[in-house]
Amino acid sequence: MKNPIEEQKTGEEYHPSEIESRWQKKWEEDKVYSPDLDNAKKPFYNLMMFPYPSAGGLHVGNVYAFTGSDIYGRFKRMQGYDVLQPIGLDGFGIHSENYALKIGEHPMEQSKITEQNFYRQLRSIGNGFDWTRTLETYDPRYYKWTQWIFILLFKNGLAYRKKSPVNWCPDCKTVLSDEQVIDGNCERCSNLVEKKDLEQWFFRITKYADRLDKNIDSLKWSEKVKISQKQWIGKKDGINIIYPVVYGNGKAPNNGKNSLSVTVFTTRPDTNFGATFVVIGPEHELVTLMLDSSNEIVISRNIRDEINSYVEIGKNKTEMERMVDGRIKTGVFTGLYAFNNLNDAKLPIWISDFVIGDVGTGAVVGVPGHDVRDFQFATTFGIPIIRVVVGKDGDTSEITNENNVQEKEGTMINSKFLDDMETSEASNKIMDYLEEKKWGKRITSYHLRDWLISRQRYWGPPIPMIYCSNCASLGKSWFTVNGLKKNEDNSSMIGWHPVLDDKLPIELPHIEDYKPLGTGKSPLESHPEFYNTICPYCRKEAKRETDVSDTFLDSSWYFFRYLFTEFDNIPFGSEIFEQESQLSNKSYVLKEKAGNAAKRIRNWLPVAQYVGGSEHSVLHLLYSRFISMVFKDNGLCSNFEEPFSNFFAHGLIIKDGAKMSKSKGNVVIPDIYIQKYGADTLRTYLMFIGPFSDGGDFFDSGLEGIYRFLKRVWVLIEKSSTASMGVTATRVMRHKTIKKVTNDLSNFRYNTAISALMEYYNFLVKQERLDREDYLVFLKLLAPFAPHLTEELWQNMHMQSASIHKQAWPTYNDSLLVDDELTIVVQVNGKLRDSFIIESDKAMNKNEVENVARSLDRIQQYLNDDNQKIIFVPGKIINFVTN
RNA sequence: GCCGGGAUGGCGGAAUGGUAUACGCGGUAGUCUCAAAAACUACUAGUCGCAAGGCUGUGUGGGUUCGAGUCCCUCUCCCGGCACCA
Numbered sequence: 001m002k003n004p005i006e007e008q009k010t011g012e013e014y015h016p017s018e019i020e021s022r023w024q025k026k027w028e029e030d031k032v033y034s035p036d037l038d039n040a041k042k043p044f045y046n047l048m049m050f051p052y053p054s055a056g057g058l059h060v061g062n063v064y065a066f067t068g069s070d071i072y073g074r075f076k077r078m079q080g081y082d083v084l085q086p087i088g089l090d091g092f093g094i095h096s097e098n099y100a101l102k103i104g105e106h107p108m109e110q111s112k113i114t115e116q117n118f119y120r121q122l123r124s125i126g127n128g129f130d131w132t133r134t135l136e137t138y139d140p141r142y143y144k145w146t147q148w149i150f151i152l153l154f155k156n157g158l159a160y161r162k163k164s165p166v167n168w169c170p171d172c173k174t175v176l177s178d179e180q181v182i183d184g185n186c187e188r189c190s191n192l193v194e195k196k197d198l199e200q201w202f203f204r205i206t207k208y209a210d211r212l213d214k215n216i217d218s219l220k221w222s223e224k225v226k227i228s229q230k231q232w233i234g235k236k237d238g239i240n241i242i243y244p245v246v247y248g249n250g251k252a253p254n255n256g257k258n259s260l261s262v263t264v265f266t267t268r269p270d271t272n273f274g275a276t277f278v279v280i281g282p283e284h285e286l287v288t289l290m291l292d293s294s295n296e297i298v299i300s301r302n303i304r305d306e307i308n309s310y311v312e313i314g315k316n317k318t319e320m321e322r323m324v325d326g327r328i329k330t331g332v333f334t335g336l337y338a339f340n341n342l343n344d345a346k347l348p349i350w351i352s353d354f355v356i357g358d359v360g361t362g363a364v365v366g367v368p369g370h371d372v373r374d375f376q377f378a379t380t381f382g383i384p385i386i387r388v389v390v391g392k393d394g395d396t397s398e399i400t401n402e403n404n405v406q407e408k409e410g411t412m413i414n415s416k417f418l419d420d421m422e423t424s425e426a427s428n429k430i431m432d433y434l435e436e437k438k439w440g441k442r443i444t445s446y447h448l449r450d451w452l453i454s455r456q457r458y459w460g461p462p463i464p465m466i467y468c469s470n471c472a473s474l475g476k477s478w479f480t481v482n483g484l485k486k487n488e489d490n491s492s493m494i495g496w497h498p499v500l501d502d503k504l505p506i507e508l509p510h511i512e513d514y515k516p517l518g519t520g521k522s523p524l525e526s527h528p529e530f531y532n533t534i535c536p537y538c539r540k541e542a543k544r545e546t547d548v549s550d551t552f553l554d555s556s557w558y559f560f561r562y563l564f565t566e567f568d569n570i571p572f573g574s575e576i577f578e579q580e581s582q583l584s585n586k587s588y589v590l591k592e593k594a595g596n597a598a599k600r601i602r603n604w605l606p607v608a609q610y611v612g613g614s615e616h617s618v619l620h621l622l623y624s625r626f627i628s629m630v631f632k633d634n635g636l637c638s639n640f641e642e643p644f645s646n647f648f649a650h651g652l653i654i655k656d657g658a659k660m661s662k663s664k665g666n667v668v669i670p671d672i673y674i675q676k677y678g679a680d681t682l683r684t685y686l687m688f689i690g691p692f693s694d695g696g697d698f699f700d701s702g703l704e705g706i707y708r709f710l711k712r713v714w715v716l717i718e719k720s721s722t723a724s725m726g727v728t729a730t731r732v733m734r735h736k737t738i739k740k741v742t743n744d745l746s747n748f749r750y751n752t753a754i755s756a757l758m759e760y761y762n763f764l765v766k767q768e769r770l771d772r773e774d775y776l777v778f779l780k781l782l783a784p785f786a787p788h789l790t791e792e793l794w795q796n797m798h799m800q801s802a803s804i805h806k807q808a809w810p811t812y813n814d815s816l817l818v819d820d821e822l823t824i825v826v827q828v829n830g831k832l833r834d835s836f837i838i839e840s841d842k843a844m845n846k847n848e849v850e851n852v853a854r855s856l857d858r859i860q861q862y863l864n865d866d867n868q869k870i871i872f873v874p875g876k877i878i879n880f881v882t883n
Numbered sequence: 884g885c886c887g888g889g890a891u892g893g894c895g896g897a898a899u900g901g902u903a904u905a906c907g908c909g910g911u912a913g914u915c916u917c918a919a920a921a922a923c924u925a926c927u928a929g930u931c932g933c934a935a936g937g938c939u940g941u942g943u944g945g946g947u948u949c950g951a952g953u954c955c956c957u958c959u960c961c962c963g964g965c966a967c968c969a
Contacts (some may be wrong), residue, residue, distance in 0.1 A: 224887060224963080231886065231965060238969085266969060279969090329967090354967045364969045372884085373967055447968060600924090617964080688907070690896060697895070705907050708922090752897070753905035825902050830950040832902055858936090871949050877901050881949045 012713040016678020020788040024123055025803075032803050033077075033128040037563060037600055040082035045604045047559055047644075049612035049620070050088045052551070053114040054095035055250050055344070058121045060668035060686070060698060061660060062652045067683045068650050068692045068750065069611035069668050070127040074784035075745045076609075077128070078809040084133040084604060085128050086562040087136035089118060094142065094172065094188060097459035101515065105223045106482025107512055111138055125670065126679040126787050127806065133565040137554035142561060143461040144505035145194060146554055150464055153630060154478070158204045159453070163504045165283075165357075166452060168196035170329035173516035175200065177452045177550065180619075192319055195315070198520050201463060201547070203451040205626050209233055210444070212625055215642055216337050222649040222693070228617040234447025238267035239431050240361060241440040243278065243338035245286070246346065254466055255296045260297070262286060262338050262349065262794040265360035265445055268370065269434065270426035273415035274388035276378065277366040278338040279331065279350045282311045283357030286349075287676035290334060295851060299335045306332045307351060314353045329354060340363075341439050343416070344428075352377065360445055369399045388415050422866060438827050451623065453550050456524045458514040460548030462506045464499040468542040471495050481537050497536050499544075506544070522546045556623040557608055560631075563600045571572060598638075606640045614649035621647070648748055651695025653686070668698050680786035681707045687750035687785060709758060713782065717775060717793045732819050733763050738812040741781045750785075777810045827879040828862040844874040 006722040027033060035043070048069035051062055058559035070085065077083040091111050099114075100107040115136060119792035122129065127348025135142050153159040167176040171191040175198060180187040213233045216226050217473075227348040245260040246252055252259045262278060280286055289295050291308060310332045331352030337377055338347040347365070354373065355364055368378035368385040378385055385399050385801040391410040399405060409423040417433075418426040434440030454463065471477065479493060499506055509530050514523050524530050535542035612620075624643050652659065655666040673682045685706040689696030737760040757778070773798070783804050794804035826834045834856050842848040850870060853859055863880060871879040 227887060228964060234968070235963090236968080264969075268969085352967095354969095356968075359968050361969090366969095371969080375968080376967090445968085447965090614963085688895090694896095699895080699908080701908055702895070709907085711922095751895090752906085755897075758906055821903080827901085827950075830901095830948090835902065869949075872903095873901060877950085879901085879949055 014711050014789070014842060016136075016680060016710075016788065017675065019792045020124075020126060020674075020679050023788045023791050024126060027128075027803065028131055028803075030803070031132070032805060033083070034130045034132050035082040035084050037084070037604065038601065040084075042081045044073075044076050044081035044083045044608045044609075045559075045605045046076060047087045047607045047610045048085070049610075049616065050090050050555070050558060051118065052093065052555075053111075053118055054088040055662075056099075056114065057117045058670060059660060059684075060670045063125050063670045063682065064653045064686045064695070065611065065613065065650050065688055066122070066125060066127050068748065069609075071683075071687065071745065071750060071784040072609060072611070072748065073128055074787065074805055075809065077805060078783070078807060079547060080808065084127070084562070085130060086133050086135075087122055087127070087129040087131075088137075088139050088558060088562070089115060090551070090555050090558070092137040092453065092460050094174065094225075094457060094459070096138075097457060098172070100459070106510075106512075107514060108138075108508075111136075121671065124674055124679060125683065126241065128787070133541075133562055135558060135561050135565055137558065138508075138549075139458070140505045140507050142558075143508075143554070143648065145561065146507060146549065146557070147464040147499070147504050148501065149557060149627065150461075150549060150553070151501075152634060153203055154465070154493075154496075154498050155247050156311060156630065157479075158207065158632065160204065161199055161201055161496070162313070163197060164201040165195045166198050166200055167193045168198075170194060170518065173518035174456045175452060175454065176620075177552075178449055196520065198454075199557070200452055200650075201465075201542070201545075201549075202456040203453055204709065205451045205623075206446060206448055208626055208629055209448045211237070211629060211641075212448075212622065213446075215625070219642060219647070220645060221647040222614070225614055225617040225621065225647060225649050228614075229622060232448065232618045232622065236267055236445050236447075238265055238415065238443060238445060239269050239434060239440045240265050240443045241272070241365065241434060243267065243340060243347065243365075244350070246337050246339050247298070247438045248335070248337060248346070250339075250346070260286070260289075262363050263361045264363045264365040265443065266365055268367065268423075268427070269430045269440070270412065270415075270418065270423045271367045271370045271388050272340070272365070272430060273343060274367045274369050274386040275340060275345070275347055275365045276368060276384050276386060277350060277374075278347045278363060279352045279355050279366055279377065280334075280363040281357045282314045282351060282353055284351070284355075284362045284728050286334075286336075286363075287351060290326070290336075297336075303333070303335045307334065310351060325500060329377045331377065331381065333381075341437065348383070350377075350381070356384050358449065368405075372402060372405050372407065375399070375402055375405045376743045386414060388413060421625040444621040451550075451552075451626075453551055454547040456520060456522045456547055457516055458508075458511070458548070460508075460551065462508055462524065462530075463545040463547050463549050464504060464506050466497050466499060466533055466536060466542050467495050468497060468538060468540060468546065469495060470538050470540040470542075471497070471535060476537070478537075493788060497542075498534050503536075508548070522548060526550075552619055553627075555620055556627040557631075560601070560623075560637075563604055564597060567597075577653065601637050602639050605637060606643050606645045608646065609651060610644040612645045612647070617649070648693070650692050650748075651690070653689075653695050653698055655698050657697060673703065677703060677707045678710075678788070680789045681710055684710065684754060684785045688754045690751055692748045692750050709761070710786060712765075713761065713778075713786075714789065714793070715783035716761070717779070717796075728771075729769070730767060730771055731816055732765065733760060734771075734774055734777055735812040735816045737781065738777060738810045739817065742809070742812070745784065748823045752784065753781075758786075780807055780810050783807075822875050824849055824853070825877045826856065826859055827877060828859065830879060831881055833862060834858045840875070846870075846872045846874075846878075849878050853880075 005407050011483065036398060046069065048066055051058065053763055073083045073085045091114065096111065100110040150159060167178065167181050169176055169186040169191055170187045172186060176186060176193060181193050184193055185191060187534065213230065213235045216229055240263050242261050242263045244252065245262055258390040262280060264278060287307065290297055290299055291304065298766060329352065331350045334349045336352060338349055338350045340347055355362065366374040366377060368374040369387045370389055387399050389406050390396050390413055391406045391408055396413065412418040412421045412423065412426045418430060423428065435442060475494055477493040477495060478497045484648055509522065509527065511527060513526060517523060531544040531546050533542055533544050534540065628637065628643040629641045631637050654660065656665055657666055658666060660667045670682060681703060685703045688706060689702065737756055740756040741753045744750065760778060764770060779790045779794050781851065787805060791804050795801060817838055820840060821837050822840050823835050823837050824843055825832060836852055836856065838852060849872065854863065869881040871881060
């Protein structure tokens, strides 16, 4: 029998384009990357954030991210896992709509073109995607379930409507979530964001704030992402202090009936004896009461006018103006006082726009000696400053300068029963006291706000809700007609009913006037044929919601859908569907398939490894976690509530030192590089630039270097027909390389894995005789990086063999990692003076090493009676030290 | 302001407290060629030296250690996130 190595073609040059398209086709035909979801023995869900098409195609940054994730998947597959690596498009939403608007195409038609181009590109980079289960968020079969999820949240009391000042981008003509406002500007178009009062749908994510916060500690995520999430949730422990409101003469307004009070949230109650004023925001309810002349609060006409004009001016300020103006403190005195029960002090109540309506209680207590912002306010309006904390410097003098404001901890003074205590002790003591006296209540506050879901745009899933004015006039809502009590969570839902499950999806109609109106209404508002419907409860005429939902809802659950793309009717399933939902009287999901669906969820979720950009640290990852928790609470997934047990945040590819952007004209399109050098070169190059966590600067000459390397590999293997068997000279290097590459891949250290392979290559090419095993190991180790090249060479060596990507990952033996000879470094007083090579076993022996070291000419000149102390590191170093 | 992460040759970067600059790019010289490209070979931190070899070197200044890019403290600068958050 002929040696298979001799069978291979020789003398052919490396032509990546021919090889790559051939193998891509073959892999897809052979379903190399399509695991059997129901029978997989070692499921491994390897997920990459799916792209959102905000341009005609992928740029090289996308390729970077996908390749990094793909390499990990290929590594795991060769380690024997059944790797599921799906791909889809997050093509619904504002990014894609803006792109369509820009090029003057209808989003619905444009999405089909974009889809084709994205999938073509995604195929050309040679990723091991399972092309049998793609999804697109704008596909009605997909967003049927996005709508179903909206209804699920509604039925759980987690979706509600509220009129509130929201971030409004006049250019995108839609509202934005807080997360989408960057320094007062729109994340998408960088236009100034305005405040606008609109009635909107919100998701009550704040109800999950504590859970979202607590779980973070146990996640195996990139540390910086965990920190961002923690910071965004912004959990703070403090106390709400309730101050009775009085006039200057100490009497209560309203003749003492229904006595008024103002509640402030503070994290520093220890300083409360130093409080000299209270500030409420312009949105505070007390302001409304004061402006209402029918109310019994007696304030002078002058003050009322002043308050009125201050509030009106504030309303017209943009976010940006409010921030720029922030340095200078403005405000008006209300004529009212907050009565501090601790020391009977009357604290003047001011209105100022530095206090934000929906932070804390919308009111703060001013302690100017121990808060810089309060100090600025107090000095602007001549309010007294009292020192109650002495810091480390021991300074007890009056605080007259901003630099002397004592914000850090210290020892209490001027605070009666708190005197001489440390601030932390004083804090606990006074909170106990305030609670005991019922003057306050400990509370945990969060920076996280409820998730604003409504978007006044066209290209998104219509919110599946119906408003019935008849039901509204009778005080009815879905909650009341289903016998659920009205409570705080659903009281604003009068007249609202969800679309019945069997009417889903509510399809987005193809309309010509899809452009955003800028009126605070969706384009669907001009389409009665869309919004006119009948009430699912009373059957009278009713109206559909015309806003669509936020894109982040689409992407918050897609990793569930991948598991069920072959079914139209089951997005995911579990035992709950076998019982019938408590909340819905119609079970829509086919029961006989539910058990199977539940099994898939148990087997494949949570996602074993998620890879994505850190720009989604807050938005997407937080929303996905929230939705998963809601699923868990509804029995849709019973084995987890954290969808991504491992998350790795990859870096950013830049060009010429700057972030790639169309305006800078430095966007690198992968296609031309793939044509010229092949996907294998581009992939390997991108991974070689630097650590995957860091990204790097894309430059063409670096690509040439990798292309040279792969061409050399091609030639080396082509020449391998003369390779011998049973050569041992390369064994240590082989095992060292296996160990290094295996460890590096496990930790996403791709750049060093590639350099280890280059070293291995450089070593092999210098050898006179090689073991065939070296070639096989080399190909396997390189396979995740250059899947086509290695497959071609592998198949040339193994006729009729299974794909290299299904071969077992090489293993190493620790006992074979030691070289026959080692280099010992000789130092004198820690300075390198010489080195020598010695057999490994002798290198471990102090006497052997010392004898050789002492005999070296260059060492002898440094040795004398003084330096007899010897530091010996076996196999590495001997150091002669002067006593 | 607060919270992260950094700073290493001409460039991207590598270094369990143990030979700093692996690997690659770029550069210089050479081989091949009529020539060029490609490919291959050698050299490539600075500095003094004919050489052998010496000295200096990982942003700054100190410290711990036989030994520090790595650990501790000081400062400077850069990048990312958050921010009138009470």
